């Protein structure tokens with residue numbers, strides 16, 4: 601599984617953590633995983649090595665209980681293959697992936713870096729393993745109402761997680777403006793346009809002036825015209841931009857597009 605997560609540091613410690621000499625965790629298919637289970641380490645500090653030593657040495661388990669451990673500085677330690685049915689939520693082990701945040705949240709709080717890393721990790725896991733539909737606290741699994749784990753409010757955690765997902769979507773949806781160079785009769789102009797939704801938008805006044813066109817500004821309608829022609833223009837920071845084809849037509853120029861250099865070539 602690809603565990604490169606944008607904005608997070610993932611350290612793969614699967615091969616170096618203490619393991620039981622003979623016992624091995626049973627395996628499952630990724631599609632068997634239905635939920636991410638949140639835990640706290642219930643220790644003020646700690647490391648995957650320390651947890652693994654305890655789980656193997658004291659509990660006699662095949663390996664560390666968790667699939668991922670998130671340190672206070674936001675570092676994510678990858679501890680078990682997701683396919684390993686490790687021991688962390690009893691009868692629900694077969695369908696759950698264990699994520700442990702280092703800290704004792706009865707008296708401490710997860711750090712902002714830790715929460716951010718946890719959000720990024722869960723989003724990544726849900727992308728890689730779409731059968732993960734739920735994010736639950738240890739305590740929310742059948743038979744564990746008595747267990748104060750992860751000891752932070754899961755309702756708040758899930759609300760923050762959905763807000764994190766929405767923010768990320770907003771970022772992706774924002775239209776990107778790609779700059780466009782402009783050549784007029786082989787001469788590169790000092791101004792640039794931009795590409796928006798596949799259309800090159802050019803600065804009306806600068807291009808019309810360079811091509812000897814007559815520019816008018818109609819104050820009442822906030823309209824710009826070149827040689828008496830109107831455009832579907834866009835005003836950005838006080839300058840009018842028009843689609844290259846409309847502007848070229850008004851200036852009686854031919855227009856070509858060079859996609860390899862993102863250049864609009866105007867000829868007259």
Ligand SMILES: [Zn+2]
Pocket residue numbers: 638639640688738749750
């Ligand atoms: Zn737990």
